[in-house]
Amino acid sequence: MPDFFQLEHTDGRARAGVLRTDHGEAQTPVFMAVGTQGTVKGCTPDQLKDAGVTVVLGNTYHLMLRPGDETVAGLGGLHGMARWEGPMLTDSGGYQVFSLSDTNKVTEEGCAFKNHLDGREELLTPERSMSIQHNLGADIVMQLDDVPELPTTPEREADTMRRSVRWLDRCVDALPECSAQGKRQRLFGIVQGGVTPALREESARELVKRDLPGYAIGGLSVGETKRQMEEILGLVTPLLPESRPRYLMGVGYPEDMINALGLGVDMFDCVLPTRSARHSQVFTGRGRLRMRNSVHAKSTLPIDPECGCYTCTNFTRGYLRHLMMAGEMLGMTLLSIHNLSFYTALMRRAREAILADSFEDFAKEWLPRVSGAAE
Amino acid sequence: MPDFFQLEHTDGRARAGVLRTDHGEAQTPVFMAVGTQGTVKGCTPDQLKDAGVTVVLGNTYHLMLRPGDETVAGLGGLHGMARWEGPMLTDSGGYQVFSLSDTNKVTEEGCAFKNHLDGREELLTPERSMSIQHNLGADIVMQLDDVPELPTTPEREADTMRRSVRWLDRCVDALPECSAQGKRQRLFGIVQGGVTPALREESARELVKRDLPGYAIGGLSVGETKRQMEEILGLVTPLLPESRPRYLMGVGYPEDMINALGLGVDMFDCVLPTRSARHSQVFTGRGRLRMRNSVHAKSTLPIDPECGCYTCTNFTRGYLRHLMMAGEMLGMTLLSIHNLSFYTALMRRAREAILADSFEDFAKEWLPRVSGAAE
Numbered sequence: 001m002p003d004f005f006q007l008e009h010t011d012g013r014a015r016a017g018v019l020r021t022d023h024g025e026a027q028t029p030v031f032m033a034v035g036t037q038g039t040v041k042g043c044t045p046d047q048l049k050d051a052g053v054t055v056v057l058g059n060t061y062h063l064m065l066r067p068g069d070e071t072v073a074g075l076g077g078l079h080g081m082a083r084w085e086g087p088m089l090t091d092s093g094g095y096q097v098f099s100l101s102d103t104n105k106v107t108e109e110g111c112a113f114k115n116h117l118d119g120r121e122e123l124l125t126p127e128r129s130m131s132i133q134h135n136l137g138a139d140i141v142m143q144l145d146d147v148p149e150l151p152t153t154p155e156r157e158a159d160t161m162r163r164s165v166r167w168l169d170r171c172v173d174a175l176p177e178c179s180a181q182g183k184r185q186r187l188f189g190i191v192q193g194g195v196t197p198a199l200r201e202e203s204a205r206e207l208v209k210r211d212l213p214g215y216a217i218g219g220l221s222v223g224e225t226k227r228q229m230e231e232i233l234g235l236v237t238p239l240l241p242e243s244r245p246r247y248l249m250g251v252g253y254p255e256d257m258i259n260a261l262g263l264g265v266d267m268f269d270c271v272l273p274t275r276s277a278r279h280s281q282v283f284t285g286r287g288r289l290r291m292r293n294s295v296h297a298k299s300t301l302p303i304d305p306e307c308g309c310y311t312c313t314n315f316t317r318g319y320l321r322h323l324m325m326a327g328e329m330l331g332m333t334l335l336s337i338h339n340l341s342f343y344t345a346l347m348r349r350a351r352e353a354i355l356a357d358s359f360e361d362f363a364k365e366w367l368p369r370v371s372g373a374a375e
Numbered sequence: 376m377p378d379f380f381q382l383e384h385t386d387g388r389a390r391a392g393v394l395r396t397d398h399g400e401a402q403t404p405v406f407m408a409v410g411t412q413g414t415v416k417g418c419t420p421d422q423l424k425d426a427g428v429t430v431v432l433g434n435t436y437h438l439m440l441r442p443g444d445e446t447v448a449g450l451g452g453l454h455g456m457a458r459w460e461g462p463m464l465t466d467s468g469g470y471q472v473f474s475l476s477d478t479n480k481v482t483e484e485g486c487a488f489k490n491h492l493d494g495r496e497e498l499l500t501p502e503r504s505m506s507i508q509h510n511l512g513a514d515i516v517m518q519l520d521d522v523p524e525l526p527t528t529p530e531r532e533a534d535t536m537r538r539s540v541r542w543l544d545r546c547v548d549a550l551p552e553c554s555a556q557g558k559r560q561r562l563f564g565i566v567q568g569g570v571t572p573a574l575r576e577e578s579a580r581e582l583v584k585r586d587l588p589g590y591a592i593g594g595l596s597v598g599e600t601k602r603q604m605e606e607i608l609g610l611v612t613p614l615l616p617e618s619r620p621r622y623l624m625g626v627g628y629p630e631d632m633i634n635a636l637g638l639g640v641d642m643f644d645c646v647l648p649t650r651s652a653r654h655s656q657v658f659t660g661r662g663r664l665r666m667r668n669s670v671h672a673k674s675t676l677p678i679d680p681e682c683g684c685y686t687c688t689n690f691t692r693g694y695l696r697h698l699m700m701a702g703e704m705l706g707m708t709l710l711s712i713h714n715l716s717f718y719t720a721l722m723r724r725a726r727e728a729i730l731a732d733s734f735e736d737f738a739k740e741w742l743p744r745v746s747g748a749a750e
Contacts (some may be wrong), residue, residue, distance in 0.1 A: 038697060042704040044685075062559040068674065074673050075693045083689045297442065298449050310419075314458045318450045322413060322442040327705050329417040 004186055004213050005245045008357050013237065013264040016354040019055070019245060021139035022183035023079060026054040028245060029261055029350055031343045032089060037062045038072070038082045041274050043340070045083045047229040050310055051337050052344030055087045060132055061096030061124075065115050069135035077137030077181040089140040091249075092129045106146055108163065121187050126170035138180035142216065143171040145190045149242040150222060151273045157194040164192050165206045169365040172210065186213035188247060191236055194219055195228045204239040215240045215248040217265070221256070230259060237264035254283060254346055254370035258363050261350050268347075273339035278332045280324045281337070283342045285366075287374035289317075291335060296321040309341030310334075346370070379561055379588050380620045388639040388713050389734040391726045394430070394436035398454060398557035401429040403620060404636055406718045407464060407644040412437045416649050417708040418715070420458045420739040425496060425685055426712050427719030430462045432644045435507055436471030436499075440490050444510035452512030452556040457561050464515040464644070466624075467504045481521055483538065496511070501545035502734065512554035517591065518546040520565045525597060532569040539567050540581045547585065561588035563622060566611055569594055570603045579614040590615050591622040592640070595665050596631070605634060612639035629658060629721055629745035633738050636725050643722075648714035653707045655699045658717045659743075662749035664692075666710060671696040684716030685709075721745070 005028075007017045017028045032055040033040045033048060040048055040056060048056065058078050064067060075081040078088055094111060097104055101113035101122075110125030127146045133141040145164035148156045156187050168189050179185050189207040193199030208217055217236055220229050233248070240246055246266035257268050272281065280291040283302035289296075291303075299317035311320070311334040323331030346366070353362030380403075382392045392403045407413045407430040408423060415423055415431060423431065433453050438444060450456040453463055469486060473478055476488035476497075485500030501519045508516040520539035523531045543564050554560050564582040568574030582590055592611055595604050609624070615621055622642035623635050632643050648658065655666040659679035664671075666678075674692035684711040686695070698706030721741070728737030 037701045037703055038694070039703050039705040042708070044705065044708070045689075046685075062701075063622075066701055067693070071673055071693065071697075075691055081691065081694045081697075193457050298446055300450060310421075314420075316450055316456065318442070318446065319413070320454045322446075324622060326412045326437075326441055328412055329707065330414040332420065332704065333417070333419070333708070 003243070007242060010037065010353045011357045012262065014261050014350070014354045014359040015264060015266055016351045017245065017266060019087060021186075023085060023139055026087050027348075027351060028266040029257075029347045029354075030055055030267050031257070031347050032057045032267065033340055034269055034271045034274060035082065035084075036076060036271075037066070038290040038342075040336070041278065042329065042336050045085070045276075047310070047333070047337055048084070048340065049086075051340040052348065053340055054344070055089060055267075056082075056084050057179075058088060058090045058136060058138060059096060060090050060093035061100065063136060064093060064132045065117050069132040073135040073137070077135070077179060078215075080138060080181065087140070088138040089158070090133050090136050090138040090142065092142045092144040093124050093132065094129070094144045094147060097124055099148070105245065108166075110144070111175075126167040127174040130174040134176055134185065135180050137181045137183060137185070139183065139185065140214065141175065141185050141187050143168045143187060143189050145192055145218060147192075147219070148194070152194065154194075154199070157192075157196055158199055161192040161199050161203050164190065165203065166205065168210065187217045188212060190216045190218040190249070191240075192219050195224050195232060197232070197235055200232055200236050201239065204236050208239065208241060212244070214245040214247060216249050218249045220248065221251045226251040226256070226259070229256070231265065233260055233263040233265065241317050254343070255367055257346070258350070258367055261354075262359065262363055273343050274336045277335035277339045279333075280335065281336050282335055283339050283370065284374060285369050286337065287370070287372050289374050291317065291331075292324050293319050293321070303335075303338050304342065307338065307341060307345070309338050311338040311341075312328040329340050378618070380618065382617060384730050386729045386732045386734040387499065387637065389636050389725070389729045390639055390641055391729040392620065392641060394462060396561075398460060398462050398514055401462050402695040402723075402726060403641040404428055404632075404722045404729075405642050406632070406722050407432045408715055409434075409644055409646045409649060410439070410457065410459075411646075413453060415711070415715075416653065417704065417711050419651075420460070422685070422708070422712055423459070423715065424461075426715040427667040427672060427723065428461075428576065428715055429719070430464060431457075431459050433465045433511060434471060435465050435468035435504060435511065436475065438465075438511060439468060439507045440492050444506040444507040448512070448555040450533055452510070454512060455556065462515070463507050465511050465513040465517065467517045467519040468507065469501050469504070469519045469522060472499055475525070481645070483541075485519070501542040502549040505546050505549040508553050509551055509560065512556045512558060512560070514558065514560065515589065516550065516560050518543045518562060520567055520593060522567075522594070523569070527569065527735060529569075529571050531596060532567075532571055533574055536574050536578050539565065540578065543582065543585065563587060563589040563591045565591045565593040565624070566615075567594050570599050570607060572607070572610055575607055575611050579611050583616060587619070588618040589622060589625050591624050593624045595623065596626045600632070601634075604631070605638065608638040608640065616738050619666060629718070630742055632721070633725070633742055633745070636729075637734065637738055648718050649711045652710035652714045655710065657704075657710055658710075658714050658745065659749060660744050662745065662747050664749050666692065666696050666706075667699050668696070678710075678713050679717065682713065682716060682720070684713050686713040686716075
């Protein structure tokens with residue numbers, strides 16, 4: 001059986017590789033599209049594929065509540081239900097318990113919370129997270145971790161990081177090898193420790209001892225400075241084994257991704273391209289545009305003349321602005337397709353640069369191009 | 376140059392034919408998808424084509440206000456802007472002036488109204504309707520007609536019908552032969568007269584004198600009984616020339632369309648398949664389903680096992696219910712694709728039956744199948 005992850009080439013610390021799952025391969029670096037409730041908002045699976053999306057992420061918290069993970073399993077798992085044939089990843093549910101549920105209380109046992117749909121009392125334990133993710137059936141599943149409320153203290157940061165390591169061991173013990181659909185599932189641990197270098201280091205070393213299929217870096221892009229993010233990444237990635245993929249959770253902006261690539265990250269996810277699209281913001285090779293801006297009203301240009309996506313091949317800025325002004329769903333769909341295409345194309349360009357040993361040139365060219373507004 | 380409309384076959388009063396426009400052909404009978412604001416809500420042009428849609432309708436009232444007909448012309452006309460390559464039809468704007476604008480006052484000159492977006496005073500005359508539709512550039516354009524407020528009186532019905540004939544003559548005089556994009560535009564007159572047979576007859580005879588490319592039947596499906604609708608259709612269609620298409624405006628339910636086909640109608644439009652989809656109602660060969668109903672929660676069936684559309688080929692009722700319960704756009708898109716596919720397939724089945732001289736059997740089989748709820 002081939003390895004789950006194969007590192008193909010490095011250029012400085014930047015890496016090109018491939019993820020191999022029971023639902024096919026994905027080249028890295030990869031941006032994963034967020035499909036919170038079993039759908040990347042507004043896009044069919046065919047449209048995602050056309051946009052170059054190779055990996056879709058589902059949110060355990062949302063899906064455990066609605067339609068329920070057992071219902072998802074009965075409908076063919078997340079892959080079968082949503083007709084996504086490529087690799088998928090599910091998070092643990094922990095993050096949304098903190099950000100969305102009404103009240104929550106964390107003990108060594110797990111996170112108690114009232115769900116945001118009907119107020120029912122729930123308990124999310126490492127074992128329950130694994131059981132739910134087993135039913136959802138993603139190729140990559142995430143450990144449940146304990147997330148300190150922000151702002152936090154170094155003591156609280158240390159406590160939650162160490163509890164996260166204990167929960168990781170419970171996740172390893174609880175996860176069956178295969179999903180309810182009979183496909184291999186790989187568990188990623190999550191390096192925590194906030195912006196405290198010693199804690200990050202301790203976390204990374206503990207996780208690596210467990211020899212996991214992959215490692216995520218959590219707790220970044222939550223208000224720290226860009227310099228802090230880069231310091232932590234610069235510290236953590238060298239502690240992780242070369243042979244395993246590294247996933248920077250919840251990041252992000254194109255410029256943050258390019259910087260993280262240079263520090264050895266392989267995988268990203270973020271709601272930004274799809275959420276921004278629904279709020280009329282698009283990404284281009286000349287910065288961001290607000291499509292509701294009246295300057296676009298009569299424009300016959302595509303969003304990005306360099307982009308080959310369905311939206312840019314077919315539709316003018318003038319039409320897209322009209323759709324957004326009129327509140328038409330199609331506008332959100334077309335802007336989402338473009339933004340996802342832009343993100344996946346950026347990852348492909350980065351990969352080509354890494355394979356050609358020209359990542360530094362790529363970063364020098366693209367960092368200024370993707371930063372800030374075009375207008 | 377081939378005729379705009381060619382009647383291919385009749386079976387009793389039911390007709391099969393073909394519309395030939397500068398944007399391609401459409402076989403009749405045809406159901407036209409409503410694309411009010413320059414988009415059939417939630418669907419890309421590719422999805423419409425896949426759903427069997429051949430003709431798309433645009434609403435003059437909405438488009439004149441936003442983005443404005445001159446803007447549409449500058450973006451390539453309605454076809455170029457929305458990337459719809461097949462035939463299109465635009466209405467006159469009159470109906471929405473009455474149903475959507477804040478206040479309106481009709482004189483011989485036209486309809487004065489305050490637009491519903493910014494309250495600006497506007498005047499829609501036959502000449503302005505033609506000028507706007509010239510800019511929009513649809514293959515079929517509709518005359519401006521005077522629509523009596525309901526409930527009405529026979530006197531008011533007669534006055535508005537006769538004014539509509541006078542306005543038709545102003546439309547004929549005002550319409551350039553070609554759109555702003557250089558494509559032929561065909562003007563349809565609208566038979567009015569409410570449920571008063573003598574008025575309908577007078578209206579039809581006056582219109583036919585003008586030898587128009589096609590004739591619409593307006594003012595039905597506005598509260599009259601089904602028997603009244605059939606009486607009026609039964610009276611009007613024999614007064615119209617065989618060689619011209621007949622378009623029953625705003626109809627409708629599958630059962631109403633089947634009955635109208637038997638009375639010699641060729642063209643239909645209605646918001647029902649798309650609006651119902653957005654409200655979770657779907658049409659099937661065993662009646663209508665409400666997709667939010669909890670009976671579908673765990674169902675692995677497609678909406679309609681006999682349907683070959685993208686939605687029915689790929690997705691379960693359980694998933695579609697989940698999407699609608701979660702308020703996901705994709706659900707509305709997928710249900711719209713199904714409903715449009717069901718409507719276009721019904722028209723194709725009717726056409727095949729007419730060509731095979733078995734329309735009566737078709738109607739006998741399908742009328743009970745499409746009427747009412749499946750649950």
